[in-house]
Amino acid sequence: MLEIKNLHVKLEEEDKQILKGVDLTVEAGKVHAIMGPNGSGKSTLSYVLSGKDGYEVTDGEATLDGEDLLDMEAEERAAAGLFLAFQYPVEIPGVGNMTFLRTAVNAQRKARGEEEMSSADFLKLVRAKAKDLKIDADMLKRPVNVGFSGGEKKRNEILQMAMLEPKMCILDETDSGLDVDAMKLVADGVNALRDEGRGFLVITHYQRLLDHIKPDVVHIMAKGRIIKTGGPELALEVEQNGYADLLEGIE
Amino acid sequence: MALPQAKLTATEARLDALTLPTGGWADSARREALSRVQTMGLPGARDEYWKYTKPETLVAAEAPKATVFEADEEALFADRDRLKIVFVDGVFDAEASDDLALEGVSIDRLAEATDIHWAKDIYGTLETAGQTPVERPLAALNTAFATDGLLIHVTATPSKPIHILYKHSAEQSDAMLHHVVKVDAGAEVTILENGPAAARFNKVMEVDLADTAKLHHVRAQGRDHERRAATHIFARLGTESVFKTFTLTVNGVLTRNEVIVELTGDDAVAHVAGACMGDGDFHHDDTVFITHDAVNCESRQVFKKVLRNGATGVFQGKILVKEGAQKTDGYQISQSLLLDDDSQFLAKPELEIYADDVACSHGSTSGAIDEDSLFYLRARGLPRGIAEDLLTIAFIAEAVQEVEDESLGEEIVARVEAWLARRRD
Ligand SMILES: Nc1ncnc2c1ncn2[C@@H]1O[C@H](COP(=O)(O)OP(=O)(O)O)[C@@H](O)[C@H]1O
Ligand SMILES: [Mg+2]
Numbered sequence: 284m285l286e287i288k289n290l291h292v293k294l295e296e297e298d299k300q301i302l303k304g305v306d307l308t309v310e311a312g313k314v315h316a317i318m319g320p321n322g323s324g325k326s327t328l329s330y331v332l333s334g335k336d337g338y339e340v341t342d343g344e345a346t347l348d349g350e351d352l353l354d355m356e357a358e359e360r361a362a363a364g365l366f367l368a369f370q371y372p373v374e375i376p377g378v379g380n381m382t383f384l385r386t387a388v389n390a391q392r393k394a395r396g397e398e399e400m401s402s403a404d405f406l407k408l409v410r411a412k413a414k415d416l417k418i419d420a421d422m423l424k425r426p427v428n429v430g431f432s433g434g435e436k437k438r439n440e441i442l443q444m445a446m447l448e449p450k451m452c453i454l455d456e457t458d459s460g461l462d463v464d465a466m467k468l469v470a471d472g473v474n475a476l477r478d479e480g481r482g483f484l485v486i487t488h489y490q491r492l493l494d495h496i497k498p499d500v501v502h503i504m505a506k507g508r509i510i511k512t513g514g515p516e517l518a519l520e521v522e523q524n525g526y527a528d529l530l531e532g533i534e
Numbered sequence: 535m536a537l538p539q540a541k542l543t544a545t546e547a548r549l550d551a552l553t554l555p556t557g558g559w560a561d562s563a564r565r566e567a568l569s570r571v572q573t574m575g576l577p578g579a580r581d582e583y584w585k586y587t588k589p590e591t592l593v594a595a596e597a598p599k600a601t602v603f604e605a606d607e608e609a610l611f612a613d614r615d616r617l618k619i620v621f622v623d624g625v626f627d628a629e630a631s632d633d634l635a636l637e638g639v640s641i642d643r644l645a646e647a648t649d650i651h652w653a654k655d656i657y658g659t660l661e662t663a664g665q666t667p668v669e670r671p672l673a674a675l676n677t678a679f680a681t682d683g684l685l686i687h688v689t690a691t692p693s694k695p696i697h698i699l700y701k702h703s704a705e706q707s708d709a710m711l712h713h714v715v716k717v718d719a720g721a722e723v724t725i726l727e728n729g730p731a732a733a734r735f736n737k738v739m740e741v742d743l744a745d746t747a748k749l750h751h752v753r754a755q756g757r758d759h760e761r762r763a764a765t766h767i768f769a770r771l772g773t774e775s776v777f778k779t780f781t782l783t784v785n786g787v788l789t790r791n792e793v794i795v796e797l798t799g800d801d802a803v804a805h806v807a808g809a810c811m812g813d814g815d816f817h818h819d820d821t822v823f824i825t826h827d828a829v830n831c832e833s834r835q836v837f838k839k840v841l842r843n844g845a846t847g848v849f850q851g852k853i854l855v856k857e858g859a860q861k862t863d864g865y866q867i868s869q870s871l872l873l874d875d876d877s878q879f880l881a882k883p884e885l886e887i888y889a890d891d892v893a894c895s896h897g898s899t900s901g902a903i904d905e906d907s908l909f910y911l912r913a914r915g916l917p918r919g920i921a922e923d924l925l926t927i928a929f930i931a932e933a934v935q936e937v938e939d940e941s942l943g944e945e946i947v948a949r950v951e952a953w954l955a956r957r958r959d
Contacts, residue, residue, distance in 0.1 A: 333913050336905065361915035373910040377928025383911070386924065391915035426928075427910075443914060 284482040285309040285332075285451050290343035292324075292331050301327045303507035304343070307484075309451065314483040316493055318518060319504035320526050325486045326370055328504075329455045333367040334360050347451055361387075362394035366449035368440040370456045370486075375427040380439070383427050384409060388446055412445045416472055433460035441472040452476070453484045458492035470495030490522035505530055541575040544593055548576055551595040552679045558648035563658035567677035570662070574671045583668055586848040586880045587790055587819040592672060592734070592764045597708035600733035600760035607952065609699060610728045610754050610945060616697040617641075619684065623702060623732045624709025626682055630699075638690035638721065644683040644712060653685040653714045660740040660768035664794040668823065673766040673792070676738040680712030683738075686725070688717040688747075695724035700731035702758060707732040713739040717747035717775075724750040724939065730758035737765045743775035745799055751777075752942050754949065755791075756784035759815070766792045773799030773828070780937045782946050783810040783818055784953050790819040797824070797831040797859075807836040807936035809946075811953050812845030812877070819848035820868070826859040826892075835866040838930040841877035842957075852884040855892050864894035871929045872902055873922075919958040926954055 285308065292302035301324050309315045317325055331338050332345055334357030345352045352360055375383070389399040400408075413423060416438045428436050437457050444452055454473070458466055473483070473496050485496055493501075493515065501517040502509045503526070511517065511529055521529070537545065549571070554564055577589035591598050619641075620630040626643055634641040647653070658677040664670060686696065698713075709732035717723055731737070743749060755763065763786065769777050783789055795804045810818045824833045839847035849868035870879030881898040903925050911921035927947060937943040 335909050335913075356918070357909060357912035358915050358917050358921075361913055367913055369910065369913075373906050375907045375910065375925070375928060377931035378924055383914070383924075386916055386920065387911075387914040390917060390920060394915065394917075447914065 284311045285345070285347055285484065287332075287345045288343050290328070290331070290345060291341045292327060292338050293341055295337050295339045300341075301507055302331070305507070305509055307502065307509060309482040309484055311450070311482050312479040313499045314477070314485060314496060315500045315502065316485045316487060316498040316518060317502045317504050318487060318490075318521055320530070321488070323504045324507040325504055326455055329367050329453045329486060332453060333357060333365060358390070359394070361447075361449075362391045364450035366444050366447060366452045368437070368444060368452070368454040368457050370459065372428050372436040372440055374429045376429050378427050380425055380427050381409070381423045384443065384446055387443065391447060409446060412442055415475070416442050416445075416468055418442055434462065434465035437461060437469055438465065438472070441469050445472060445476060448476075450480060451482045451484070453486070455486045456488060457485075458487055458489065466492060467495060490518045493518045503529055537575040538578070541578045544578065545571065545576045547595040548593055548675070554678060555681060559651050559654045560644070560657055563654070564678045567658050567661070567674045570665065570674040571671055571678060574669045574674065576671045576675065583821070583850070586850070586882075587788070587817065591762050591788060592736075592790070597706055597732075597734035598762065599705045600702070600758065600762070602702055602705060603730055603758035605757060610949060611697050611726045614695070616695045616726065618697045618699055620699045620701060621682070621709070621711065621731065623704050623707035624681060624711055624735070627701070636692045636694070636696065638688060638692040639696070639723070640687045640689070641696070642685040644685060645681060647685055651685065652687055652716065656714050656716060656740050656742050657712070660742065660770055661738060661766070663770070663796065664766070664768045664823075670766060670792060670794070672736060672764045673738050673768070676710050676712055676736050676766070680710045680738065683712035683714070686713065686715045688715070688721045688723045690718075691722045695726050697726040700727070700729035702730040702732055702761070705733060708734045710736045712737070715739060715749065716742045717744060717749050719744040719746050722748035724752070727751075727753035728755070730756070730761055731763070733761060735761065735763040735765070737763070739767045741767060741769035741777065743769065743771050743777055745773040746775060747772065748776040749778070750938055751779040752937055752946070753780070754782040754784075754946065755789060756782075756786060757953070759785045759787065761786045762788040764790045766794065769793070769795045769804070771795065771797045771799060771802040771804060774801045775799060776803045778805040778936060778938060779807070780933070781808040782949065783808065784949070785811070785813070785816060786818070787815050788817045790821065792821040793823070795824045795833065797826050797828050797833065800829045800831065802828060802831045804832070805834045805836070805936050807834070807933045809838045809930040809933040809950070810840065810847065811950060812839065812841045812847060813957065814843040814845060816841070816845035817848070818846070820851070822851040824853050824864070826853070826855040826862045826864065828859060830861040831859065832863040833865070834936070835868070836933045836936055837868040838933040839870040839879060840873065840926055840930065841870055841879060842873035844876040846877065847879045849879075849881045849883070849898065851882075851896070852886065853894055853896070855887040855889050855894065857888040859889045860891040862889060862892040862894065864892065866896035867932070868898045869929070870900045871926060872900055923951065923954040923958065927951060
């Protein structure tokens, strides 16, 4: 589903190489996890895949179901089925959460040549999904992420994911700043979306999220590269021994 | 002090082109106003108060031409139950207007009210008071020469808003209207104004609010592109009275809106807000002067300007807190959203405070669309143009929220959305 080959990325404004040859393939129906120390380039990878400005791809490619992602606008990638749950969801004063959600759902439908969702259908759907995530009516009415706690912001990301039903979901440190209960809610939300046609790339710093969202494959990223790939046991290994051993000898 | 020659010449040329209306209770007010104009002279390019806005075309003896704008949409407020009063190029249109009858309100026309009238105590009086400490000669000119206007006396809360609809039909029309609004204790009224009024429009509205009176004023200027307008609102607020005024301005080569409010009774509230949408040959100036002269009053100034393609926005806003006006709560914010590098925002926020127990804040910012917000929206599938428009609407939201009636606020927002949509790629 998601295929990344030899991806090299530098900052547009600076001569700083951040990704130095990332190779990664996420198959439909699978959950891949990326772990790695801070600053290793995990967020950068998620941003580059979703089309954020400010980065320059100097080599390599990334495709979603064979389509060249890097050639598309951010909104085209979203309509093609790519979703990024942000590490730091953005607060947008003046834009109601509900308006935002409805505009997003319908913009994607329109881009795919589908019919817009009626207000009634949308309301019904959003209420049901919000309830599962313990998101109350007030949070839906408030401006996007404004005044939300860390946990509320992350749950709001998962709500958006649930509404948009993307085929490839990237979650960037969705567990950071969550207590155990909130993490469970988020994990349940993600697990509810797991199905054969959907791929997940779960970026996390800690192993504990992976207790709830069981990965099929675990990658370790360091210094802009995937330095090791293994099964779920790799996450436990990192949890016990840290990254030091793995990092030894990596340039 | 003698006027500088250039100013004297310009003032005389303008006055020569006008005829002082006579006959009736307003005669003395008009003559006094004329002599104020002669003493002050009309605004000139060197005046400090006109530093950011060129007054020449507002002052010129002859109004510059303005192409009549043919709107492709229904006029704002047209769908609501209201008392409609229409002026075409500043001339009352009886046929297009409703009967000037509304329970709780008496409405007369300045041009017809010749007998002794309640408005005599207000007409020109609030304007005169508003001439200090800063001169506003165009308002005095209006008091002297206004050809018509509405004298609205609200004695009890009417069932629907009063809607003043302006229309522009002649390419070189030069209209001068002067409204007086008096609201009695306990009464509450909404006045709506919109539509292109003339090629050049000089309008004054004097507002006198008795204790506990409430006036909601919502107006929209535009979508005519070539108009020039200078408007003044002079408001005097009694104890516990509330005055809320909001203006949406779209298009127009030159618009200067001055609002002068005096909070003279304790616990009074004044909210003055505006949003403007400028594209290209657009110059918009909000000049506000709020004087706190009583205890425990609240004033808010909230101005948002969206500027693109070289448009210019100006804000001059002042809060003056007089001695003894304790517990004043004064807030002022003026912000511009610059959609490109060619546009500019010039702001001069001022506070002058002579009381010690007050809370006043002011802020002014200028900025582009927030890139992180834009990416967040696009990452959810919103096309760039739609995302930018949504953020633009969000930017003006704080000003629109000053309109208490939500349905009016929604109508305003819908117009702004349409304005943006017409410019979307
Ligand atoms: N926009 C940026 N400006 C400057 N440095 C950046 C930017 N984006 C990423 N970096 C740098 O790139 C490296 C990788 O960052 P990031 O992708 O956020 O790592 P991670 O998510 O793994 O913690 C860090 O050294 C970070 O400082
Ligand atoms: Mg990160």
